[in-house]
Every structure is written in C-alpha cells, then in structure tokens.
Amino acid sequence: MTEEFNVLEHELVPEHHLLPEKEVEKVLKQLDLGKDQLPKMRLSDPCIRALDAICGPVEEGMIVKIVRRSDTSGMSVCYRLVVRG
C-alpha cells in the first residue's frame, strides 16, 4: 500500500469543504458565533492535508464545512476551525 490514497474518498470519511473567505462571515453570523466557539480540527488532520493538496494551502484560522450522513437526521452540517498542530 505505497500508493497515495485520498482519505476523502473513503466511504467512512464525511465530506469536507474549505469555506471560502466570503462565506465565513456569513456562516458565523448565521450561527451567531465567534470563531473561537467553533469545534477545532488540527492542521495535521489527514483530511486537512488532503484538502490542502486539492484546494491550495489551508492555514490556521480557516473554517472547514463538514457534511456527514447521520443516522438520526439523514444529513448534518457542521463547521470546524482549523488550528495549529
């Protein structure tokens, strides 16, 4: 298994989208939240590294939108703040 493997394509990994700069404010306003109140994910997270390869450099302070299938509601959206580590 030396072949490069994109974790985002695995069926158990939910969709990750990098939130464009313009939308960040909109989303935060809609949720009535500050950036620091969001759940976090690390820069070293395999999903972030995969995103980094696809849509350019991901930096600390950016927000990732995660869409996952949910047993209870069918589909659920959540946001995570990228932090160092």
Added chain:
Amino acid sequence: MMVTGVTKRISAIKFAMLSPEEIRKMSATKIITADTYDDDGFPIDMGLMDPHLGVIEPGLRCKTCGKKVDECPGHFGHIDLAMPVIHVGYVKEIKKLLQSTCRSCGRLLLTGDQAQEYVNQRDRMEELTGDMFESSYISAESAKDAASRTTCPHCSAIQLKITLDKPTTFREEGHKLTPKEVRERLERVPDDDLVVLGIAPSVCRPEWMVLTALPVPPVTVRPSITLDSGDRSEDDVTHKLVDVLRINQRLRENRDAGAPQLIVEDLWELLQYHVTTYFDNQTSGIPPARHRSGRPLKTLVQRLKGKEGRFRSNLSGKRVNFSARTVISPDPMLSINEVGVPDAAAKELTVPIRVTDRNLAVAKELCSRGPAPEGPTYKPGVNYVIRTDGRRIKITDKNAETVAEAVEAGYVVERHLMDGDIVLFNRQPSLHRMSIMAHEVRVMPHKTFRFNLCVCPPYNADFDGDEMNLHALQSEEARAEAKVLMRVQEHILSPRFGGPVIGAIHDHITGSFLLTHKDSSFSREETMKILEKVSAAKLPAPAVKSPTERWTGKQLFSLILPTDLHMTFKSSICQKCDVCKKEKCENDAFVVIRGGQLLSGTIDEKALGAFKGRILDKLSRDYGSDASRAFIDKATKIAIGAITIRGFTTGIDDEDIPNQAKREIDDAMTQAMIKVEEHISAYRNGELEQMPGRSLEETLEVEIMKVLGKARDTAGQIAGRHLGLENSAVIMAKCGARGSMLNLSQMAGAIGQQAVRGERLSRGYWNRTLPHFKQGDLGSQARGFIKNSYKSGLTPSEYFFHSMGGREGLVDTAVRTSRSGYMQRRLINALEDLKVMQDGTVRNTASTIIQFLYGEDNIDPARSVQGDAVDVDDVLLTVLGDTGELIAQIQEKGVVSYGIQDRDMLETPEDPESEDETEFDAGGGEEG
C-alpha cells in the same frame, strides 16, 4: 433572605506558588519545637499546637485574632528548614526547567527568535481557542525543543544530561545535584525566559519549587482528639510535622557543629523523605511513613485524593437534611404518582410554610397540634416555628398552644408532611434520570415506603429488602419544578429508547392475560369485584344474557381505554406463524382496538408491559401523561381484580410430564450421545470432513455442539407438548410475566450443554474435566452436557459442571458492574455541564459548540418513537384508517435511508440488483 440570581461571578482563577517570603509573612508564628503540650496539658509556645495557630477548644480565644471557636478560621505557622528540600509536587516542572535551561548561564536553551516564535504561536492559539489546555501544549513543546539542545546558544556552554531518580533526586551525568544546587540553578533563570515556558514569573519563580520554609497548617485543619481515657491523640498531619521538626532540628545542630559531610547529607536526605511524605505518603519509590500501629499515615495528598477524598466525598457529594430512608414494599392501590410514607417518617420530615394573613388560621391550627398530634387519623403537626427575627423555636406538647397564639404573618411554620406534598424518591444506584422522581405523599400506617408496582422497573427495585430514599422539598420553586419535570407520569417514556419504562410487571401481566384471553367471561358478581376499584365506569350490556348474564374480559378491559383509541398489534403470545391469520388467530394473539373497544387479541406484555407496552406508548404519546397515568392506575387494579377472581399459583407439579414423555426424552438423549460418539470416532479415524476456516478439532466441537443443542431443543419440544396454556408456568412464560419457555424446558426436559467462554467445558484436570472420566474423553458426558432436568435432578458430575457454568455468569456480572460503573463516571464527568441552548446547539460552560444541532436532528429521544422522530405507520393509520394499515405493512421492512446531498464523492455506486435499494428509494422519497 431573598437572594435572586448570581450575586458574585468568578471572572478568573489564577494559579500561583507561595514564595518563602510569603510563607513567613502569612505565618502567625515560627514553629521550632517538636513538642506539642507541656506536662500540664497546655500547648507549648512555638510548638505545633501553638495557640497562635487558632483555637479548637471551646471557651478559649485565639491569640492571633482574639475570636472564639467557629469564628476564628485558624492561622498558618511556618518551619524554617535548615537546608532546602525539593517539593514532590513540582519535580516534573523542576526537571523540565533544569533540562531546558543552561547549566552555567541559566538562560533558556533557545535563541531569542525561536523563543519569540513560540510566544507568538501561543498568543495566536489563545486568540482562536481561549483554551488553556492547548497553550499548555505549546509550552511543553518549547521546553522539549530547548531540552534537545546540547550547547547553550547564549554562552556556548556544553549541556550535560539531567536525569531524575524518582522521586526527588536529580542527577547530572550520574553526579548527584543537591537541592541547594538545584535551587541555585533555578534562581539563575531570567524572568523573560520563563514566559516562553508558560510560567508567570511575577507570581511563580521556579526556585520556590525548592522549599526553604514550610507552611504549617492551622490547628483547625489537624485537630487533636481526646480519647475517653483522657489521652490526647494527634492528627496524622501533626505527627508528620513532628517528624519534620525533629530531623530539621538535628540537621541544623549537626551542620552548625561542623559534623562530617556524610552525616549531614544523610540527615538532609531524611529531611527530604519526611517533607516528601508530609505532602504525599503514596509517592512511588519510597516506603510510606507509618503510624506506630503500622497503619500508613494520611497526609495532605491522601486527604484530597480518591473516592473518600475531599473532592469526591465532601465537595461533589454532600449529606442532606429533610430526607428519610426505609425499606420499600408494594401497594397496587396507590397511583403511580404516589408514595406511601410511614407516619413516623412524616412527622420528622417537614415543609416550611410562610405565614400570611390568608393562611394565618391554618398555621395557628397546625401549630396548636404540636409535634405529635393524636387521633385515629393522621394529622400534620409542626416541629419548629421560625419567628420574624429568625429565631427557631422547637415546639413541644407543652408550649404548642402558647406558640400558636404568637404566630403571625411573616413567621415560617415547619409543618409535617401531609397527603399531596411533593417529594423526591430515589433508589441507588442512580444510573439514569428515572432513578429519582417526584411522587405525591400519602401518609400511611406501618413502617415502609410503598409505591405502585409499575414504578419498579425505572428504579430497578424489588421488595426483597431494598431500601429507598425520600427527600422533602423545601421551597415553592423546587416543588413546582419537581411537579412539572420530575413527576413519575412525566417519565413513562424513557429517553433511552423512546418507549415506556413504567408499566405492568409479573402478576399484572398475568392478570390482564387471564382477563382478556380468548372468551374468558365473568358473572355479575365477579365483574363487580373486578371493577370495584376502577372509578365509575358505566357497565356495558352483558355479552351473554342467558342463561346467566356474563361479561367478557375484553368488554371489561375496554372500559379503561379512551373511547377513540385505534390500535392494531401482535401480542407476546403470537407464535409468529408464516401466514398471519389476523383476527382469526387461534391463539388470540392479534390485538385489534377500534373506538376504544378491544375487539380481538389478548392484552399481555406487548400491550402493558414495562419496556414493551404498545398501549402505554401510544397513550402517553397521543393522550398525554395524565391519561396515561390514569390508564396505568386502572389497569393495575383491573388486572389485580382479574387475577384474584381466578386465583393463580405455580408449583413444582407444573413441570410434571407423563412417563411416556420422559422416556421419549431419554431416547432423544441417548440418540444424541450415540451421534456424538460417532462424530468422535470419525474424528479419531480421520474421516471427519474439515469445515472451511476451522481446524479438525474445532470442526468436531462445532458438530458436537450442534448435535447437543438440537438434543436439548428436542427435549424441550417433547416436554412442551405436555405443557399447555392450562399450566400456570406456561401462562407466565407465554404472556411475558415471568420466565421463558427455555426455563421451563430446562426444568421439565433437559438442562443441556454447560459452557465456559462459549465452549464446552474442558479444563480442570490433566486432559479431562474431572477424575471420573478417562483422559482425552471428548464424549458429551465428560464435557459438561447435562441430560437431566432441574426437576429430575443432576448427577454429581453434572452438578459440578453446572456450577462451573454458573460461576462464569457470576464473575461476568461482578466484572461488568465495576467496569461499567467506572465508564459511566468518566462519561458523566465529561458530559455533566453540557446543555442544549435555546437555538438547539449543544454547548459547554465556555459556550463553545459541541454539537451544532442536538443529536443532529434536534429530537428529544424521550419523545421519539423508538428513536425515530415520526412514527409513519401510526400517522398513516390515523389518516387513512384501516387501509393505512396495509400501507404500513408493506413498509414494515423498509430501511430508513440516509439523506443525500447533491451527488458527493462519498456516494457509492448503486447496485440495481439489490433488493434493498428499491425500498431504499421508497423510503427516501418522503425524506426530501
């Protein structure tokens, strides 16, 4: 006394260390002598019991603040240590500091830029997260980075490797560093470099981690106790301080007298030992200090740590007043909302009543009854009266009248419990929220708490000696909140699985079964007896008029159902036939309720039972908790009525089977054993066909297990043929009241194979289970098969095997409870202060998001239908009537689909051949 809202708010908590100067400054006195009391029993000045440290004896005054016992908080003293010693609590930090700073110049082993980079990183992190944990990682990282350098970037000194010899000895390349040297090094570290390591130098200089002065806690913290014999017994902490003082004294004398270096060092190490154990007597690597009796001393850390420590036992958990505890017993005549309280307890537990102009007369009347009103019926009296000036007056029979005279508006009267009061009722272990519920009081004679049997399942209570606790609520707010949120009827549906946890058990199920099964009918007299306790229901016309009037059980049961109830479901007695005959079911297992009339079917566990009752589920969901409570109360009474009319008993003769059947079972057993032998000889001769993925031995085991399993079932079936519904034990098993058909077949037929870890018994002696068998015997008898039944009795070896199997179960439960208890504690500690906010998000106390929407769907599981937000079948049935049922049936197997957002890369290609997929589409349609 009116306190509303938050009066003081904590804005920040700062952790800092005590400097030696601070220790001396806050000290009321210096302690120099190890003696505590003189010959006359008075505390010695500058001893450990110095009167400057506070007062513990009543009547005396504190020499520092002049206050009396309970007013004086106690004052610290201090001991000046002859030589510095390391504080065990800080060894990790000291090690980190020594490793990351230069041995000669004391600077951090990072260049200015590198250090600045770490500081910047932390600032950025704090801005984004506000989480102290995260920034502590950065400090740890910078320390690690610095420790990895071998030369100082500031003075180019070569760094030597520093190791820690647990618990408190530091070595530099094998050479021992004395605490004094350690302290000198820490003193050299400049303030600016500490910031990089996450230490605030203004309140926390690292050299303070090496003690030169030891604070002595006030006597109030370590009170001595006077034994009956008049001897004084000192607290463990005092004992330890005496040790410290003694060695400190000797060390100082020796050092000052210029004793050899070796002796001084030995004493120094002894002092280090005593100071270490003074803090923590369970430090690994050193023997715990012991009491004269050999008991290890309980020093500072031991006071705080663990289940019996200050945190878990005194701060997280507290003892309360206004509570009672006694044995519980059942009372089916009480409503599920009620609890029977013994009158003796009711007279101890009180509720404060604020006297106003309007209730003045009542309050006076209560007061005049005194603390123990007499009379044939229970009347609440009063134990205490609190006057407007806050004075508390105890009421006695003598002063009752006079106090009652004086009562006026503004007084508070502490009245005994009376019928209708709201109290909390609890049984340990309190594993879920239904373990503590609000009940209404019914004061009763005798000495036990009593409640309706339907409430046993949520408390997991039985009456084999269980005790329960009761708490009388003390404020109007608490009572209102408890009544709205915690009343038993509000907890019929459990948030655990979205179904009822409160419901009929045991005899109630049997009773309703006997009432409604098939064509059971009752004469006028019997009907009256059954309905006696059920409030004013109008008796319907009898189902049979001649020769005598008879009412069917189904008619009677229908009386307690709401008149517009429509339901269809299968009973517990359902045989799960391939083709359901619906209303024409010969077992009467197809329940049809139309317009509140039970048309067909038997009411048993599936209808009324706790955890399963469909009617309870439907009622509490659609008709509300009041209707649901009323139904349960009536169902209890009607079921008890029915079972008392018919009478019900079970005995050992319920498992009697004819001799013919016994012979058949014997034959089946012999057959099975022969078959097992055949398998074994096939295995021995190498003729056994190996199963894929299994060794030959495993194949044999599987085959044998299969044969023996079948043999047990056959025995059960043979026995079952002679156990019909006329048999009480069978009735209980079939309707779900108690026991199972497996239990019965083990009593009447054969017990079957005993297993440990899912395998046949094999261990014990060398290659055999017991010395009664040959070595290597693989036969059924030798490996724990029991061909006898509980009734016919076991052979000695069978009995032994049965004990082996039984033991595994016992060990399992013991292990499981302790482990799950620990897991639950961890979970609760992690989740206890999360809450669902108004906007549906789940947040912690820092108001950061845990979940964007509670449970991702914002559904209260207690109001869900077995976890789903909407019961589609039920909706269809309501809207479409009986035709809706057909549709519901079709969708019965339908798989609830995931919602699908556009087409994402997670989507797996659909398989057109798969049968599930077609239903998947049908299910998915209504979601979008």
